Amino acid sequence: MRETGISNEEAMEFTVEEEKEEEERIQNLRSKATELLLREEYKDSIKTYSQIIFLCQESISKTDPKSSQSRLSNIKRTLCLAFSNRAEAWARQSEFSVALRDCEAALSIEKSHFKTLLCKGKILLSLNRYGAALDCFKQANLDPHATENSDMVNGLLKKCKKLKSLSRGGTFDISDWVLGGYRGKTPELAEYIGPVEIKKSEISGRGLFATRNVESGTLMVVTRAVAVDRAIMPQDSGENAHLVIWKNFIDKVVETAKKCEHVSSLISFLSTGECEDERALEAPDMEVFRSEAEVGIGNVGGRVDNERLRSILDVNSVLEDAISAKILGKNADYQGVGLWILASFINHSCDPNVRRVHVGDYMVVHAARDVKAGEELTLAYFDVLAPREKRREMADNWGFVCGCKRCLFEDGVCFKNDMREMEMAMGKGVVDVGSLVYRLEEGMRRWMVRGRGKGYLRASFWEAYGKVLGSEKVMRKWGRKIPAAEAVVESVVQAAGSHERIVRVLLEGLRRGAGGVNGVVEMEKVIKLGRGLYGKMMKKQAIGALLQIDGKE
Numbered sequence: 001m002r003e004t005g006i007s008n009e010e011a012m013e014f015t016v017e018e019e020k021e022e023e024e025r026i027q028n029l030r031s032k033a034t035e036l037l038l039r040e041e042y043k044d045s046i047k048t049y050s051q052i053i054f055l056c057q058e059s060i061s062k063t064d065p066k067s068s069q070s071r072l073s074n075i076k077r078t079l080c081l082a083f084s085n086r087a088e089a090w091a092r093q094s095e096f097s098v099a100l101r102d103c104e105a106a107l108s109i110e111k112s113h114f115k116t117l118l119c120k121g122k123i124l125l126s127l128n129r130y131g132a133a134l135d136c137f138k139q140a141n142l143d144p145h146a147t148e149n150s151d152m153v154n155g156l157l158k159k160c161k162k163l164k165s166l167s168r169g170g171t172f173d174i175s176d177w178v179l180g181g182y183r184g185k186t187p188e189l190a191e192y193i194g195p196v197e198i199k200k201s202e203i204s205g206r207g208l209f210a211t212r213n214v215e216s217g218t219l220m221v222v223t224r225a226v227a228v229d230r231a232i233m234p235q236d237s238g239e240n241a242h243l244v245i246w247k248n249f250i251d252k253v254v255e256t257a258k259k260c261e262h263v264s265s266l267i268s269f270l271s272t273g274e275c276e277d278e279r280a281l282e283a284p285d286m287e288v289f290r291s292e293a294e295v296g297i298g299n300v301g302g303r304v305d306n307e308r309l310r311s312i313l314d315v316n317s318v319l320e321d322a323i324s325a326k327i328l329g330k331n332a333d334y335q336g337v338g339l340w341i342l343a344s345f346i347n348h349s350c351d352p353n354v355r356r357v358h359v360g361d362y363m364v365v366h367a368a369r370d371v372k373a374g375e376e377l378t379l380a381y382f383d384v385l386a387p388r389e390k391r392r393e394m395a396d397n398w399g400f401v402c403g404c405k406r407c408l409f410e411d412g413v414c415f416k417n418d419m420r421e422m423e424m425a426m427g428k429g430v431v432d433v434g435s436l437v438y439r440l441e442e443g444m445r446r447w448m449v450r451g452r453g454k455g456y457l458r459a460s461f462w463e464a465y466g467k468v469l470g471s472e473k474v475m476r477k478w479g480r481k482i483p484a485a486e487a488v489v490e491s492v493v494q495a496a497g498s499h500e501r502i503v504r505v506l507l508e509g510l511r512r513g514a515g516g517v518n519g520v521v522e523m524e525k526v527i528k529l530g531r532g533l534y535g536k537m538m539k540k541q542a543i544g545a546l547l548q549i550d551g552k553e
């Protein structure tokens, strides 16, 4: 009660009037805020809810809890609802960190507030925190309001359970979607961390490593983009069009990082590509990438300033390439650029052992061949079915000198000059590709190149091998002087992983050979290569459809 100098009774009367006025003010503000929220004018509705919150808190501090129990609980109910609605407005603008803080404030007043639990659950779901979201929806389901909203609550519970199980086991399957011609909604995926860990790499900085032996096609990581920008870009669209996509993409990343401390601190772990920087960067604990990691994990890596962020994006952004376009069912002019944090720890190698496929906003990384425990997982940042000099140029465009095993091998051989000559001949578009391939095969025999080394060199001259193995006439001319398609394909896949261009040549070879590709053994081989390309799928026909060996060519 205020020190007014008037009697208790008078002071009470005055307070009651004042209280009434305040109630009316709050009531008016509530109507205004609800209207703004319904009109989707989130910024103004947030402002109005903030006013209500301020007034309610002031009222609570002025109200005597002993004499005005019911008034106090009314104000608290209003306060809880204001926090809950403000959380909703923040969430609609993807301001998840502040939205969650408001949810907590509402739940500290009414611990099983139905609306707040739903709002909190949905936010957690957007942040891929499936388990925590499920807990919210389960708690909400116990509230009497759940009966009136049973369809919605049950739907959310079902979705959460499914995503939680997917994120634990990575057991999703896109076969039906592929077989259905990518029609309808993109399949629901969840973030998944398979048998991988981040460690210091011999290639550069940190890298992602396999923690157990896995076979070709095994799912290693499913990670959702921090941001992606996509557009249909006809071949002749100039540099400006690309710059627009790039700028939009950067803006999206900045926006997301600003809104979510967790994302911002994860980004700060990423490399700027500077050698000294990479050497100094620590390997983060895998726990920070688990989808159930606390959003307020703190500034594990710290915030990133804009200049550093641009360097980080230069080095870590990835183009959604042709395979993704195919998976997404888009046309060839489709272009997308995005940032996938966990995948950003995967170094490049010209002898890569993982591949990526993009489904919706998710990047799905799988083993492109059998991988041993402790082996570093590597992706091809650029076309690795290219000769050494060409690859050197492409790595240079990326801003690094490739330190992978294949490049080290090719740089270390004593017959470098012969290689260079052959490379130049291939670059000039030699007419007799058969003699080029024969020269290399003969050379490898003389230089005693064996095992993986053979695969490395054949991969470097794939352009010529592809033409030779793909031509019945050339193959007939050279006969046994040139190895059979299957042997070449096997060694190249061992060296440079599965690749559409390689599988196509094998398919051609098999079609020409006895029994075509319908033979069970041949088909198994092709499907195995297909798994390396697209990952395991429940239905073999889906791999067939992706490889276009289903007669629909």
Ligand SMILES: C[S@@+](CC[C@H](N)C(=O)[O-])C[C@H]1O[C@@H](n2cnc3c(N)ncnc32)[C@H](O)[C@@H]1O
Pocket: 201, 203, 204, 205, 206, 207, 270, 271, 272, 273, 274, 278, 281, 315, 316, 344, 345, 346, 347, 348, 349, 398, 399, 400, 401, 402, 403, 404
């Ligand atoms: C997406 S990051 C890969 C992860 C990075 N090593 C790290 O510690 O964060 C790309 C950067 O890693 C380095 N890098 C990746 N592959 C490489 C390779 N084969 N040889 C040399 N440096 C490589 C380059 O600095 C490149 O700009």
